[in-house]
Amino acid sequence: MTSDALEQARTAFLQGTAAFAEQRFDDAAQAFSYALALAPGRPSVLLNLGVTRLHQSQPAQALPLLEAATAALPDASDAWSALALAHHHLQRWGDSARSHARALALGADSVALRLRLAESLWRRGLGAAAVEHYEKALEADATLVQAWSALGDVLRESGQLSRAADCYQRALDLGADPALHQFYLAALRPQAPLVEAPRTYVQALFDGYAHDFEDHLVGQLGYQGHRVLIAQMPPSCPGYAAQVLDLGCGTGLCAPLLRPRAGHLTGVDLSPAMIDKARARGLYDDLQVCDIHHHLEQPGPQYDLIVAADVFIYVGPLERAFELASQRLQPGGWLTFTVEDAAQGPDVQLLPSLRYAHREAYLRALAQTHGLAVRQVVDAPIRFHEHQPIAGRYVYLQKA
Numbered sequence: 569m570t571s572d573a574l575e576q577a578r579t580a581f582l583q584g585t586a587a588f589a590e591q592r593f594d595d596a597a598q599a600f601s602y603a604l605a606l607a608p609g610r611p612s613v614l615l616n617l618g619v620t621r622l623h624q625s626q627p628a629q630a631l632p633l634l635e636a637a638t639a640a641l642p643d644a645s646d647a648w649s650a651l652a653l654a655h656h657h658l659q660r661w662g663d664s665a666r667s668h669a670r671a672l673a674l675g676a677d678s679v680a681l682r683l684r685l686a687e688s689l690w691r692r693g694l695g696a697a698a699v700e701h702y703e704k705a706l707e708a709d710a711t712l713v714q715a716w717s718a719l720g721d722v723l724r725e726s727g728q729l730s731r732a733a734d735c736y737q738r739a740l741d742l743g744a745d746p747a748l749h750q751f752y753l754a755a756l757r758p759q760a761p762l763v764e765a766p767r768t769y770v771q772a773l774f775d776g777y778a779h780d781f782e783d784h785l786v787g788q789l790g791y792q793g794h795r796v797l798i799a800q801m802p803p804s805c806p807g808y809a810a811q812v813l814d815l816g817c818g819t820g821l822c823a824p825l826l827r828p829r830a831g832h833l834t835g836v837d838l839s840p841a842m843i844d845k846a847r848a849r850g851l852y853d854d855l856q857v858c859d860i861h862h863h864l865e866q867p868g869p870q871y872d873l874i875v876a877a878d879v880f881i882y883v884g885p886l887e888r889a890f891e892l893a894s895q896r897l898q899p900g901g902w903l904t905f906t907v908e909d910a911a912q913g914p915d916v917q918l919l920p921s922l923r924y925a926h927r928e929a930y931l932r933a934l935a936q937t938h939g940l941a942v943r944q945v946v947d948a949p950i951r952f953h954e955h956q957p958i959a960g961r962y963v964y965l966q967k968a
Contacts (some may be wrong), residue, residue: 576778577606581613590617592621599807617882619650627657631825638667645674649681656684661691679705683715686920690718695726703962713742720752729756729920744960755918762916764884767838767922774818774839791908791951795842797962798825803887805902805964809872813896815860826875827851835865864892872898876905877951886934894938897967903940906950907931909959921953930964940965 584599600617607613618633632665633650641647652667666687686701702719706712720735723869733756740749741917747766777835810831814822817835819842826833834854837843843857856863860879876892880886908925910917917932928945934940 573606575612577603580606584620588620588955591623593620595758596620597624606780609636609640611637611644614640615647615650616642618654618856622650622653622657623956627654630685630804631658643674645671647677648674649676652681652684652856658689659691661688664688666695673688677786679708679712680687682708683712683718685839686722687718689926692837695722699726707956713739713744716742717744717752719747724752724756724920727920737738737759740841751918752922755920755922758913758917759860760920762884762914765882765922770882771838775841779840789816792907792958793960793962794821794825794952794962796950797875797877797906798822798947799942800946800948801904801965802964805873805904805966809902811869811871811873813871813874814852815874815876815893816882817846817855818842818852818878820849822875822877823849823851826873830873832869836860859890861888864889864896866894870898870901871896874901874903878906880905880926882906883946884918884924886926886931890934890938894940899967900968902943903965903967904961907961907963908950909947909961926961931961935965941968 580599580603584596584603584876587593587596587599597617600613600620602616604610604613610910618630618637621627621630621633631654634647634654637647638644638651641966647868648667648671652664652671655661655664662727665685665688668681668688669956671681672685682701682705686698686705689695690698691699699719699722702715702722707718709715716735716739720732720739723729723732723735727922733753736749736752736756738742740746740753746768748769751763751766751769754760764923806830806943808831812826812833814820814826814833816840817823817837818833823833823835823846831853832853834856835843835846835852836856836858837846838857838859840857843855847854847855860876874897876940880889883889897903906924910925910927915927917925919925934941943966944962945964946962948960948962949957951958
């Protein structure tokens with residue numbers, strides 16, 4: 569590199585740092601890119617351009633720059649912190665956890681870093697390690713509402729229900745979303761009145777879950793509800809239906825199983841991200857982002873078959889769903905669905921998993937009330953949790 573090129577690179581770098589300080593990130597990126605072109609591989613330029621890309625909400629573009637920066641500066645805590653943030657934004661949880669831990673080991677301790685490290689560990693299934701960092705963050709600042717709530721989630725999933733309830737209550741006391749946290753608390757207090765899942769909770773859950781939904785649900789949890797539900801259709805259920813509704817279709821797991829038996833296949837889900845995944849399959853004739861009750865109460869075709877695989881476990885009380893589904897079925901049409909099996913006690917139970925379970929007697933009573941004949945009930949696992957089967961029920965109803 570000539571001295572003239574080096575001087576130009578230095579000038580561009582200083583222009584970039586000045587623009588960055590003034591939060592003119594596009595100008596900063598342009599200046600740093602020019603400096604990097606003049607001085608390829610310069611660690612300080614790589615780092616500053618990578619950090620600028622993060623501020624431009626471009627983590628994918630930041631990642632290779634920051635990987636090169638940490639390779640050149642293996643003991644620079646700020647480089648590792650920036651790399652960790654890029655991994656975190658990209659939801660690369662294993663790499664995020666490792667990079668955050670490296671930054672922490674090099675002295676880059678902060679509440680924000682602890683919270684990101686805790687989330688990354690939790691997403692990898694390392695709950696005990698996540699708890700440690702959430703607690704460290706809360707020791708530094710006990711007013712962190714989201715940290716109390718997240719710690720409650722980790723403790724709840726690990727079965728520490730009393731501690732989880734205390735965390736949710738702290739979050740609630742500090743101003744957390746009251747509907748959401750009352751829902752969390754009701755799931756941990758069996759004697760509490762039944763609470764319906766907030767719509768915002770369900771939508772956010774599945775929007776965030778869409779990216780790795782099938783890998784996690786089918787691959788890791790052994791989910792088989794969609795497959796068993798269709799495979800166990802009674803012989804009296806026709807092999808072809810003119811109008812089929814996949815209610816709460818998610819990413820479209822049922823679509824390959826329903827398409828051969830459907831004249832017109834409609835999918836409905838509350839989550840836009842899930843609908844995007846379902847659309848990519850190219851198997852539905854119609855897809856709608858919609859609450860299941862809202863869809864059923866709107867004018868539209870009468871269905872010959874309505875399928876709700878792993879949907880009612882997020883709905884809770886099913887009176888309205890049964891009433892509306894019955895109204896939208898053709899005479900002789902079928903409603904088929906899965907539920908989790910409730911233990912002795914109330915007809916509908918909100919579990920610590922934040923899913924609902926239903927008793928068979930309750931389902932049979934609802935079917936009778938709404939003119940639906942019970943044609944078949946199959947008891948079989950729906951998924952697995954820590955290698956233990958989750959008891960489920962596959963129900964097949966026909967409109968009289």
